[in-house]
Amino acid sequence: MRPGGAAPDNAGMSSSAPAAPLPPTACLRWLALGWQDLRRHPVPGLFHGFLITAFGAALLLLARDRFWLLAGAFSGFLIVAPILATGLYAVSRGLERGQRLGLGEVAALWRSGDGRLVRFGLLLALAGTGWVLTSAGLITLASPVPIRAPVDFIRHIVLAPQVGLFELWLLQGALLAAPVFASTVVALPLLVDRPLPVHQAVGASWRAVATQPVTCGVWAVVIALIVGVAMSLALIGLIVAIPWLAHASWHAYRDLAGRE
Numbered sequence: 384m385r386p387g388g389a390a391p392d393n394a395g396m397s398s399s400a401p402a403a404p405l406p407p408t409a410c411l412r413w414l415a416l417g418w419q420d421l422r423r424h425p426v427p428g429l430f431h432g433f434l435i436t437a438f439g440a441a442l443l444l445l446a447r448d449r450f451w452l453l454a455g456a457f458s459g460f461l462i463v464a465p466i467l468a469t470g471l472y473a474v475s476r477g478l479e480r481g482q483r484l485g486l487g488e489v490a491a492l493w494r495s496g497d498g499r500l501v502r503f504g505l506l507l508a509l510a511g512t513g514w515v516l517t518s519a520g521l522i523t524l525a526s527p528v529p530i531r532a533p534v535d536f537i538r539h540i541v542l543a544p545q546v547g548l549f550e551l552w553l554l555q556g557a558l559l560a561a562p563v564f565a566s567t568v569v570a571l572p573l574l575v576d577r578p579l580p581v582h583q584a585v586g587a588s589w590r591a592v593a594t595q596p597v598t599c600g601v602w603a604v605v606i607a608l609i610v611g612v613a614m615s616l617a618l619i620g621l622i623v624a625i626p627w628l629a630h631a632s633w634h635a636y637r638d639l640a641g642r643e
Contacts, residue, residue, distance in 0.1 A: 404598075405595050405598045405638055406598065407598050407601040409598055409635075409638060410601050410602045410605050412634070412638075413602070413631040413632075413634045413635045413638070414605070414627070414631050416631065416634040417475075417627050417628065417629070417631025417633070417634060418627055418630075418631075420475045420478050420630035420633075421623075421626050424474060424483055424484075425626075426486065427470065427474050427484065427486055427489050427626075428474070428626025428629070429622060429623070429626060430486060431468050431470065431471055431625060431629070432622040432623060432624070432625040433622050434467075435464055435467055435468065435621065435625050436618055436619070436621040436625070438460070439457070439460050439464075440618050442456040442457060443457075447533070448533075449531070449532070450530055450531060450532050450535060450536050451515065451530075453533060454515055454518065455515040458511040458512075458514050458515050459508055459512070461511075461610070462507045462510060462511040463504055463507055463508055463511070465507075465629070465632070466500060466503065466504040466507060466571065468629040469571055469572075469574075469629075470489035470490070471489075471626055471629035471630055471633070472571070472575040472576070472629065472632070473489060473575055474489060474630070475629075475630045475633035476575070476633065479637075497574075499574050499581050499584075500574060500575075502581055503570070503571070503574065503581050507567070510559075510563050513559070514556065514559045514560075517555065517559065518552065518555065521548075521551065521552060522540065522552065525551075526539060526540065540552065561603075564592075564599075564603045565588060565592040565599075566585045567588060568588055568599060568602070568632070568635065568636075568639070569584070569588035569591045569636050569639050569640045570584035570585045570587065570588040571636075572632060572633050572636035572637075573636060576636075588640075595639060606628055609627075609628060610624060610628070612624075
């Protein structure tokens with residue numbers, strides 16, 4: 384069963400990025416349209432945001448004193464959260480067509496048992512695990528003292544007087560996050576919108592990023608900043624940030640690949 388019930392449309396996916404370059408300011412338009420979608424139909428978005436934020440808070444509570452468990456839990460949470468919010472792409476698509484999808488219709492996306500989303504979610508979870516393992520290896524080998532609790536990481540890595548390890552850790556994270564972002568920025572809404580296999584959706588996503596590297600790079604930074612600010616507010620900000628970014632990501636997809 385195809386999620387969302389939209390008519391199949393494979394046209395144009397062999398070249399899934401627009402010919403005209405998109406300026407970096409397109410990100411502001413995506414955010415404005417995403418916010419408009421959230422205001423027009425807030426219930427599905429805030430419901431998703433509350434559930435995902437509650438799950439993140441539970442992870443924080445369970446792993447707060449064990450640094451690598453906490454890092455692993457939150458890496459997986461941040462990478463898989465976009466999969467959990469895929470129903471909101473269907474909401475934005477419905478609003479685009481003059482329809483208002485209820486929670487039951489959004490839940491139907493998951494009840495359909497779409498194996499593509501399940502497989503993609505597992506792949507993203509593996510990517511998060513890979514980040515935690517490589518990160519743990521770097522800190523364990525290079526840190527002058529054992530890092531066991533979050534406070535150890537802040538004291539000996541983040542606040543270390545010498546420059547080097549923390550910056551290298553950030554660079555490693557960016558290098559590992561870049562291919563994940565390139566694989567998902569178009570692929571996730573595309574899987575909801577069209578009955579394509581995962582590898583074609585990922586290929587379309589990479590082509591879109593290759594065609595619009597500056598704008599996609601700015602979009603990645605904007606997402607990271609919004610998520611960072613939302614998490615700094617005791618995670619409460621995620622209740623709004625998650626649906627806002629999910630709706631905005633639909634409009635990013637439409638500009639980057641979805642109108643082919």
